[in-house]
Amino acid sequence: xxxxxxxxxxxxxxxxxxxxxxxxxxxxxxxxxxxxxxxxxxxxxxxxxxxxxxxxxxxxxxxxxxxxxxxxxxxxxxxxxxxxxxxxxxxxxxxxxxxxxxxxxxxxxxxxxxxxxxxxxxxxxxxxxxxxxxxxxxxxxxxxxxxxxxxxxxxxxxxxxxxxxxxxxxxxxxxxxxxxxxxxxxxxxxxxxxxxxxxxxxxxxxxxxxxxxxxxxxxxxxxxxxxxxxxxxxxxxxxxxxxxxxxxxxxxxxxxxxxxxxxxxxxxxxxxxxxxxxxxxxxxxxxxxxxxxxxxxxxxxxxxxxxxxxxxxxxxxxxxxxxxxxxxxxxxxxxxxxxxxxxxxxxxxxxxxxxxxxxxxxxxxxxxxxxxxxxxxxxxxxxxxxxxxxxxxxxxxxxxxxxxxxxxxxxxxxxxxxxxxxxxxxxxxxxxxxxxx
Amino acid sequence: xxxxxxxxxxxxxxxxxxxxxxxxxxxxxxxxxxxxxxxxxxxxxxxxxxxxxxxxxxxxxxxxxxxxxxxxxxxxxxxxxxxxxxxxxxxxxxxxxxxxxxxxxxxxxxxxxxxxxxxxxxxxxxxxxxxxxxxxxxxxxxxxxxxxxxxxxxxxxxxxxxxxxxxxxxxxxxxxxxxxxxxxxxxxxxxxxxxxxxxxxxxxxxxxxxxxxxxxxxxxxxxxxxxxxxxxxxxxxxxxxxxxxxxxxxxxxxxxxxxxxxxxxxxxxxxxxxxxxxxxxxxxxxxxxxxxxxxxxxxxxxxxxxxxxxxxxxxxxxxxxxxxxxxxxxxxxxxxxxxxxxxxxxxxxxxxxxxxxxxxxxxxxxxxxxxxxxxxxxxxxxxxxxxxxxxxxxxxxxxxxxxxxxxxxxxxxxxxxxxxxxxxxxxxxxxxxxxxx
Ligand SMILES: Cc1cc2nc3c(=O)[nH]c(=O)nc-3n(C[C@H](O)[C@H](O)[C@H](O)COP(=O)(O)O)c2cc1C
Ligand SMILES: Cc1cc2nc3c(=O)[nH]c(=O)nc-3n(C[C@H](O)[C@H](O)[C@H](O)COP(=O)(O)O)c2cc1C
Numbered sequence: 001x002x003x004x005x006x007x008x009x010x011x012x013x014x015x016x017x018x019x020x021x022x023x024x025x026x027x028x029x030x031x032x033x034x035x036x037x038x039x040x041x042x043x044x045x046x047x048x049x050x051x052x053x054x055x056x057x058x059x060x061x062x063x064x065x066x067x068x069x070x071x072x073x074x075x076x077x078x079x080x081x082x083x084x085x086x087x088x089x090x091x092x093x094x095x096x097x098x099x100x101x102x103x104x105x106x107x108x109x110x111x112x113x114x115x116x117x118x119x120x121x122x123x124x125x126x127x128x129x130x131x132x133x134x135x136x137x138x139x140x141x142x143x144x145x146x147x148x149x150x151x152x153x154x155x156x157x158x159x160x161x162x163x164x165x166x167x168x169x170x171x172x173x174x175x176x177x178x179x180x181x182x183x184x185x186x187x188x189x190x191x192x193x194x195x196x197x198x199x200x201x202x203x204x205x206x207x208x209x210x211x212x213x214x215x216x217x218x219x220x221x222x223x224x225x226x227x228x229x230x231x232x233x234x235x236x237x238x239x240x241x242x243x244x245x246x247x248x249x250x251x252x253x254x255x256x257x258x259x260x261x262x263x264x265x266x267x268x269x270x271x272x273x274x275x276x277x278x279x280x281x282x283x284x285x286x287x288x289x290x291x292x293x294x295x296x297x298x299x300x301x302x303x304x305x306x307x308x309x310x311x312x313x314x315x316x317x318x319x320x321x322x323x324x325x326x327x328x329x330x331x332x333x334x335x336x337x338x339x340x341x342x343x344x345x346x347x348x349x350x351x352x353x354x355x356x357x358x359x360x361x362x363x364x365x366x367x368x369x370x371x372x373x374x375x376x377x378x379x380x381x382x383x384x385x386x387x388x389x390x391x392x393x394x395x396x397x398x399x400x401x402x403x404x405x406x407x408x409x410x411x412x413x414x415x416x417x418x419x420x421x422x423x424x425x426x427x428x429x430x431x432x433x434x435x436x437x
Numbered sequence: 438x439x440x441x442x443x444x445x446x447x448x449x450x451x452x453x454x455x456x457x458x459x460x461x462x463x464x465x466x467x468x469x470x471x472x473x474x475x476x477x478x479x480x481x482x483x484x485x486x487x488x489x490x491x492x493x494x495x496x497x498x499x500x501x502x503x504x505x506x507x508x509x510x511x512x513x514x515x516x517x518x519x520x521x522x523x524x525x526x527x528x529x530x531x532x533x534x535x536x537x538x539x540x541x542x543x544x545x546x547x548x549x550x551x552x553x554x555x556x557x558x559x560x561x562x563x564x565x566x567x568x569x570x571x572x573x574x575x576x577x578x579x580x581x582x583x584x585x586x587x588x589x590x591x592x593x594x595x596x597x598x599x600x601x602x603x604x605x606x607x608x609x610x611x612x613x614x615x616x617x618x619x620x621x622x623x624x625x626x627x628x629x630x631x632x633x634x635x636x637x638x639x640x641x642x643x644x645x646x647x648x649x650x651x652x653x654x655x656x657x658x659x660x661x662x663x664x665x666x667x668x669x670x671x672x673x674x675x676x677x678x679x680x681x682x683x684x685x686x687x688x689x690x691x692x693x694x695x696x697x698x699x700x701x702x703x704x705x706x707x708x709x710x711x712x713x714x715x716x717x718x719x720x721x722x723x724x725x726x727x728x729x730x731x732x733x734x735x736x737x738x739x740x741x742x743x744x745x746x747x748x749x750x751x752x753x754x755x756x757x758x759x760x761x762x763x764x765x766x767x768x769x770x771x772x773x774x775x776x777x778x779x780x781x782x783x784x785x786x787x788x789x790x791x792x793x794x795x796x797x798x799x800x801x802x803x804x805x806x807x808x809x810x811x812x813x814x815x816x817x818x819x820x821x822x823x824x825x826x827x828x829x830x831x832x833x834x835x836x837x838x839x840x841x842x843x844x845x846x847x848x849x850x851x852x853x854x855x856x857x858x859x860x861x862x863x864x865x866x867x868x869x870x871x872x873x874x
Binding site for chain 1: 457459460462466467470471472476495496497498500504506507508509510511513514515516517518519520521522536537538540541544545547548549551552568571572573574575576602607609611614616617619631632633634635636637639640641728730733
């Protein structure tokens with residue numbers, strides 16, 4: 001029997017996750033749209049045998065966005081280009097079910113899966129940016145519950161389209177001249193609340209059967225959705241206890257939905273600051289913190305809390321009591337409020353805390369210390385793996401691959417080599433049978 | 438002053454344009470979804486200094502489709518992957534304005550232009566497959582005139598989104614911490630008949646200012662549209678006279694629309710069969726013709742004529758007189774009817790003729806003969822270049838690059854080396870100024 005090992009996603013986000021990453025002297029801000037930069041990162045990640053690269057996405061900008069979310073490469077084009085210059089690493093892209101059509105999404109992921117020979121994954125999001133509505137001829141963002149309702153139907157349609165082609169349908173028999181058996185393809189003929197889609201898909205069965213499905217909503221609706229459809233769950237967790245509770249909840253919900261809990265992997269985000277000494281790691285952290293422009297930090301915090309106006313407050317005041325509800329990202333809002341209350345942070349301290357990793361688990365220390373923390377979360381039922389969010393690239397990743405990965409390998413906690421060729425192989429996820437369910 | 442030289446696009450279409458290409462003994466039918474196959478083709482094309490690769494597209498299939506249109510790679514993912522493994526060749530992808538949203542299209546082409554460092558082009562189509570409607574929650578295909586009306590507005594929005602970022606807007610000044618000047622970006626605030634799009638685009642100004650715009654509609658609406666927006670026009674022409682007339686019409690319409698006629702290049706499709714002797718070329722042609730399954734050829738013809746039912750006719754009858762109108766591809770339908778009447782073809786002869794290149798200009802001969810024909814069309818005001826449609830890949834392309842290109846180079850009709858780095862450079866098209874018009 002194989003030993004349980006950690007999984008790693010590498011979360012690409014411009015030149016780094018820290019809000020001031022672009023100001024770091026080792027970084028060129030233009031890299032955020034420079035393919036050679038992403039190619040270099042992908043190569044390092046593949047040397048480190050990481051499971052997958054992950055690209056987030058949004059379909060609108062506003063002045064308060066994280067700098068990495070102002071201008072950026074589009075996930076399908078970026079990941080397809082990376083597919084051509086890598087061999088093993090998985091390629092996960094974000095696509096919204098709120099502002100897309102299922103036929104396009106099914107097809108692009110199937111195509112990416114073909115081009116990469118089985119390395120594609122879809123991070124299914126419902127869009128947290130309310131402004132996306134205005135770029136798609138809508139007057140308002142769809143309401144939170146309806147977004148998830150639409151997402152369920154959207155994923156059903158996409159799953160159905162990926163099953164368009166029976167394995168024996170496309171025979172392409174050169175001697176008889178029969179290209180395919182039309183009676184063995186499966187039009188979908190879906191007629192639902194949000195979509196009508198006839199099918200079949202003009203893409204043959206994806207090499208992985210279907211691309212891996214990832215989900216990252218942590219609200220109640222989000223967790224229920226994940227329990228039904230996700231094979232990987234990304235999540236932002238600041239403390240071990242919260243992470244353990246989340247882990248339990250999702251696994252139990254999955255079991256209740258009739259699924260094998262081992263087939264839904266929980267991967268919290270983690271932001272590692274790695275130094276030869278703890279002191280060096282801390283200096284790295286402080287160097288970035290000092291590069292935060294206060295107005296930008298404050299605006300960023302305000303945005304994360306649904307656009308709250310801080311103009312009546314001093315930076316040294318505590319977070320106000322009455323933070324209004326939002327139709328955007330509810331779980332992130334709650335995470336940030338909890339963090340402020342728990343640690344009694346001032347407004348300034350709070351924006352400084354989220355500027356680095358938006359509330360995700362942060363580790364500052366030596367390679368041994370980083371490995372210890374990851375191991376602890378992994379063994380204490382808080383994580384099946386981690387979504388790595390380096391403060392700035394490529395340095396953080398380089399240190400991690402050179403110094404942390406070998407420690408984890410020595411401890412038997414991480415692979416020394418890719419054992420299979422597909423992302424499903426790396427993650428230990430089953431290949432769906434070629435039969436419509 | 439630089440001499441006028443031919444431009445070449447390479448039309449990728451599965452394993453070849455001939456309807457029986459997949460049955461050819463040198464071909465493996467699975468190549469149609471195999472990225473390494475397309476990579477090999479792209480490399481040969483780049484050795485030949487061709488201007489661009491071109492990928493067609495459709496968003497539905499039906500049993501009668503050309504085999505290359507049953508399952509295929511999706512253009513954005515295919516072209517982005519090719520961008521990563523090529524250096525100079527242009528990358529043109531087809532995207533429909535009828536079943537897409539302008540924000541997505543503007544963004545994906547901008548991203549492709551960034552990844553390829555200025556080699557992207559958009560083949561703007563209005564969708565000729567009526568069945569696409571059923572994959573996008575529509576009950577009927579939008580009417581021909583309305584498709585073009587929507588296309589005009591769609592292109593206006595995309596052009597506007599590409600101008601979101603003034604060249605000085607994104608200053609990214611590391612020392613002051615100012616990432617961009619929000620007052621220098623340009624939200625679009627478009628409110629039209631078909632779309633409302635706020636903008637700005639979350640992608641900086643494309644390296645080419647804007648990707649090259651290609652159009653291929655040949656109906657009256659199509660030509661008018663091309664004259665206004667296209668920089669390259671693809672067209673199917675069987676005879677020199679028709680091609681000359683089309684060339685004149687488009688250039689005059691462009692001038693009437695206030696444009697410089699040199700900035701709209703006319704590129705008819707051409708299907709070359711190349712042999713060491715004319716006899717060898719003809720045998721190559723015959724070999725493919727013999728591989729056509731009669732039912733498939735007939736179904737293909739019927740499809741191209743809007744679904745006409747041939748069941749009451751013998752294959753040796755002439756084409757019936759009353760071919761019904763279609764809401765699909767009108768210019769192609771007319772081209773095929775004209776061909777049948779002009780050459781008094783039987784139904785069998787007609788499907789055999791379109792099986793190779795769907796009515797496009799076909800040349801069968803030695804490298805010298807092929808070069809002569811291309812030169813003739815080029816010098817007689819019928820073409821600024823050609824869209825190469827090889828019967829099967831990679832052999833046809835390989836012969837062309839090895840034997841025809843050197844002849845054209847010797848005659849001064851084609852470049853010996855890429856002189857610039859972008860597709861606009863290759864095609865001699867101007868870079869738009871960074872000012873909203
Ligand atoms: C690691 C991580 C990455 C995410 N990436 C994206 C993203 O790229 N785009 C997006 O719109 N939402 C993203 N989200 C947000 C969620 O997918 C989800 O839409 C959001 O949490 C709102 O849902 P909820 O209210 O159920 O939490 C991400 C969340 C996490 C934890
Ligand atoms: C060389 C060439 C390539 C084309 N490629 C496509 C394509 O990939 N997808 C598509 O829907 N239409 C394609 N078309 C069709 C046209 O773009 C256009 O939609 C069609 O001719 C109908 O418009 P019309 O009635 O104005 O001619 C192509 C046409 C030509 C000549």
